[in-house]
Amino acid sequence: MAPEGSLPGESSTRGSLPEGSAPTATVGRVKAVRQRFAAALQLASGERIADYTLVYETYGTLNAARSNAVLVCHALNASHHVAGLDASGDPGWWDNMVGPGKPVDTRRFFVLGVNNLGSCFGSTGPMSNNPATNRPWGPDFPVLTVEDWVHAQARLADALGISRFAAVMGGSLGAMQALAWGLLYPQRLAHCVCIASAPKLSAQNIAFNEVARRAIITDPDFHGGRFYDHGVVPRRGLQVARMIGHITYLSDDVMGERFGRLLRGRSEEEAYRYTFDIEFEIESYLRHQGEKFSGYFDANTYLLITRALDYFDPARAFGGDLVKAMASAQCAFLVVSFTTDWRFSPERSREIVQALLACGQPVSYAEIDAPHGHDAFLLEHPQYHRLLRAYFERVAAGCNA
Amino acid sequence: MAPEGSLPGESSTRGSLPEGSAPTATVGRVKAVRQRFAAALQLASGERIADYTLVYETYGTLNAARSNAVLVCHALNASHHVAGLDASGDPGWWDNMVGPGKPVDTRRFFVLGVNNLGSCFGSTGPMSNNPATNRPWGPDFPVLTVEDWVHAQARLADALGISRFAAVMGGSLGAMQALAWGLLYPQRLAHCVCIASAPKLSAQNIAFNEVARRAIITDPDFHGGRFYDHGVVPRRGLQVARMIGHITYLSDDVMGERFGRLLRGRSEEEAYRYTFDIEFEIESYLRHQGEKFSGYFDANTYLLITRALDYFDPARAFGGDLVKAMASAQCAFLVVSFTTDWRFSPERSREIVQALLACGQPVSYAEIDAPHGHDAFLLEHPQYHRLLRAYFERVAAGCNA
Numbered sequence: 167m168a169p170e171g172s173l174p175g176e177s178s179t180r181g182s183l184p185e186g187s188a189p190t191a192t193v194g195r196v197k198a199v200r201q202r203f204a205a206a207l208q209l210a211s212g213e214r215i216a217d218y219t220l221v222y223e224t225y226g227t228l229n230a231a232r233s234n235a236v237l238v239c240h241a242l243n244a245s246h247h248v249a250g251l252d253a254s255g256d257p258g259w260w261d262n263m264v265g266p267g268k269p270v271d272t273r274r275f276f277v278l279g280v281n282n283l284g285s286c287f288g289s290t291g292p293m294s295n296n297p298a299t300n301r302p303w304g305p306d307f308p309v310l311t312v313e314d315w316v317h318a319q320a321r322l323a324d325a326l327g328i329s330r331f332a333a334v335m336g337g338s339l340g341a342m343q344a345l346a347w348g349l350l351y352p353q354r355l356a357h358c359v360c361i362a363s364a365p366k367l368s369a370q371n372i373a374f375n376e377v378a379r380r381a382i383i384t385d386p387d388f389h390g391g392r393f394y395d396h397g398v399v400p401r402r403g404l405q406v407a408r409m410i411g412h413i414t415y416l417s418d419d420v421m422g423e424r425f426g427r428l429l430r431g432r433s434e435e436e437a438y439r440y441t442f443d444i445e446f447e448i449e450s451y452l453r454h455q456g457e458k459f460s461g462y463f464d465a466n467t468y469l470l471i472t473r474a475l476d477y478f479d480p481a482r483a484f485g486g487d488l489v490k491a492m493a494s495a496q497c498a499f500l501v502v503s504f505t506t507d508w509r510f511s512p513e514r515s516r517e518i519v520q521a522l523l524a525c526g527q528p529v530s531y532a533e534i535d536a537p538h539g540h541d542a543f544l545l546e547h548p549q550y551h552r553l554l555r556a557y558f559e560r561v562a563a564g565c566n567a
Numbered sequence: 568m569a570p571e572g573s574l575p576g577e578s579s580t581r582g583s584l585p586e587g588s589a590p591t592a593t594v595g596r597v598k599a600v601r602q603r604f605a606a607a608l609q610l611a612s613g614e615r616i617a618d619y620t621l622v623y624e625t626y627g628t629l630n631a632a633r634s635n636a637v638l639v640c641h642a643l644n645a646s647h648h649v650a651g652l653d654a655s656g657d658p659g660w661w662d663n664m665v666g667p668g669k670p671v672d673t674r675r676f677f678v679l680g681v682n683n684l685g686s687c688f689g690s691t692g693p694m695s696n697n698p699a700t701n702r703p704w705g706p707d708f709p710v711l712t713v714e715d716w717v718h719a720q721a722r723l724a725d726a727l728g729i730s731r732f733a734a735v736m737g738g739s740l741g742a743m744q745a746l747a748w749g750l751l752y753p754q755r756l757a758h759c760v761c762i763a764s765a766p767k768l769s770a771q772n773i774a775f776n777e778v779a780r781r782a783i784i785t786d787p788d789f790h791g792g793r794f795y796d797h798g799v800v801p802r803r804g805l806q807v808a809r810m811i812g813h814i815t816y817l818s819d820d821v822m823g824e825r826f827g828r829l830l831r832g833r834s835e836e837e838a839y840r841y842t843f844d845i846e847f848e849i850e851s852y853l854r855h856q857g858e859k860f861s862g863y864f865d866a867n868t869y870l871l872i873t874r875a876l877d878y879f880d881p882a883r884a885f886g887g888d889l890v891k892a893m894a895s896a897q898c899a900f901l902v903v904s905f906t907t908d909w910r911f912s913p914e915r916s917r918e919i920v921q922a923l924l925a926c927g928q929p930v931s932y933a934e935i936d937a938p939h940g941h942d943a944f945l946l947e948h949p950q951y952h953r954l955l956r957a958y959f960e961r962v963a964a965g966c967n968a
Binding site for chain 1: 612770817825847850853
């Protein structure tokens with residue numbers, strides 16, 4: 167599946183390898199594994215989910231000390247397929263970051279990618295059969311939180327015999343999971359890598375999520391979330407939701423550079439067509455992204471995951487005091503932001519950093535000057551990758567990887 | 568009708584009068600006037616529109632020299648009802664700016680507000696009867712440009728015996744019309760006042776418009792623009808379109824201050840409800856705005872006006888050279904931007920200013936430090952209103968108003 171909002175071919179062509187680095191290669195063909203959990207999972211909402219399955223992939227080898235495991239958490243529309251090529255030959259969403267000779271080097275680390283509960287790529291979610299009714303869960307699937315995901319991931323780690331991760335990492339919503347790991351399971355990770363994230367959504371962030379949800383929920387083909395029973399998909403709503411999301415993933419700058427006011431299929435000198443059909447390249451690009459997305463993503467999952475984003479607010483249990491919230495962490499932190507990211511601006515990452523500093527936690531922070539907006543976390547920007555490479559040297563040293 | 572995205576009660580409670588100013592009062596009850604034009608209007612698209620009507624309001628008195636007229640151009644969802652109280656008792660959308668003792672003082676100026684061609688508040692538009700088919704124009708209404716509006720406004724000025732305006736002014740899309748006046752009818756205005764605007768839309772601006780249009784066009788109740796024949800309105804699409812627009816009218820800051828992460832109908836300490844229904848205040852606010860808007864605004868008009876925004880690009884006829892485009896102007900310019908406006912940021916206003924300076928045009932520029940984002944142009948910010956008041960003193964001196 168596609169990274170959050172990358173431009174076509176971008177992740178494979180952008181950037182270049184830092185000097186002296188090892189040649190890169192993907193981890194090759196990978197196969198997803200299903201792990202069933204029979205014991206019920208207690209959720210933040212008060213509901214419980216029994217008998218669920220998580221799908222995951224791993225890359226590299228767990229060492230004898232079981233000390234070299236890295237958990238990669240995914241964002242809104244990604245999955246367990248982080249690296250290598252899946253059965254369809256599609257590369258993982260962070261294949262430029264994870265692999266032999268890559269910043270998270272699978273010759274040293276055992277990397278785990280998990281499809282989150284409630285997602286639509288194999289793990290139990292709204293499309294799955296609800297044993298209580300013997301039909302798809304649909305809108306009855308319980309509302310989830312970032313913390314619920316982390317608890318589910320911890321159980322998977324148990325099943326894999328990983329008592330402590332060398333690092334838990336992610337970008338965007340993935341970084342929120344990494345952060346929650348640091349606070350919920352302080353003894354189970356040595357390093358927490360939070361990229362392009364925020365300690366909670368702003369009103370504007372929630373607003374964008376809400377508009378996307380309204381587009382989906384008000385699509386007549388949504389059928390109150392029971393569209394599976396009707397043999398339809400709320401494609402129109404999903405398309406609009408994705409188009410909105412996509413705008414927030416890209417910087418104004420990079421949109422201007424790539425598309426500007428270019429007309430679709432004609433030169434700049436030619437006359438406008440005076441139509442509501444596609445006139446500008448940016449329209450064509452966005453529609454294409456929306457159509458592609460609506461062909462593979464589950465509408466109920468979109469609601470669930472955006473709501474988990476809205477609800478994330480670790481300071482809430484501490485009267486809004488993020489410093490108090492961070493005090494329980496016992497790992498080292500790397501926080502990374504990108505200058506042109508306006509979805510989760512550098513300011514939002516600095517909130518995390520300042521709270522960590524205020525309670526004496528070890529934290530490194532880098533603000534990468536990259537033009538790509540929020541999407542930068544998925545791209546192969548040299549300075550960014552050099553930073554992650556260096557940081558994972560430190561992670562490796564700490565766990566004898 | 569509501570200003571672009573103001574918060575409830577905002578325009579009447581914000582700001583305070585500059586010291587020593589005259590007491591403010593509205594222009595009182597006003598009555599819209601209909602003006603029919605029998606001669607066909609040639610449009611930029613190549614189409615012609617025959618036998619159309621424009622609705623307008625005026626405030627103040629045209630002096631004997633006919634030198635004190637000010638044209639106020641409206642933005643996306645506003646109308647000819649600029650000031651005073653209409654038949655329903657609703658105040659005009661810029662009532663804080665135009666009136667006796669207000670920055671544009673109707674004791675001195677004769678102010679004209681016109682509902683643009685293609686809009687839905689009385690002027691000929693998609694809801695009007697198409698004489699060729701004897702049914703509503705709907706999607707057959709010709710695509711319009713900012714320049715088309717200006718030509719239509721010039722004809723209305725002719726009809727009113729106004730050969731030259733003391734000033735043409737507007738905010739946002741209204742400012743684009745003012746700018747086009749300066750370039751198309753250089754001898755027909757002494758001053759051009761462009762507030763919170765841009766010389767053309769960016770890719771991101773077009774992208775937001777396109778998502779809004781997709782939401783409307785893909786609403787099954789849109790019926791290809793023929794929804795009038797079906798007795799329905801594409802409310803869902805209009806709601807989503809308005810919610811998207813609304814997010815771009817407000818600054819992240821002001822949204823955070825007003826709404827933040829406040830829960831709807833409960834205190835911050837209470838538990839989340841774990842629902843896709845309204846949980847946060849910002850959701851309630853946006854839905855309310857969307858619902859209100861979908862009750863009064865025409866969907867075809869929304870398409871037309873956003874497309875006119877997309878197409879505006881006066882430099883296009885000059886190979887993209889804005890300096891060359893500006894060279895034909897003969898008026899003085901006031902350009903105003905607001906620090907937290909991210910729809911049309913100060914940088915975009917400075918593009919206009921720099922082009923004007925480069926071709927030797929007289930221009931004053933002010934960047935107002937206001938927290939309200941794009942919406943600031945509609946609000947009664949003291950520094951902003953003081954600036955406009957001072958500028959209109961100069962306008963008045965030039966026309967013996």
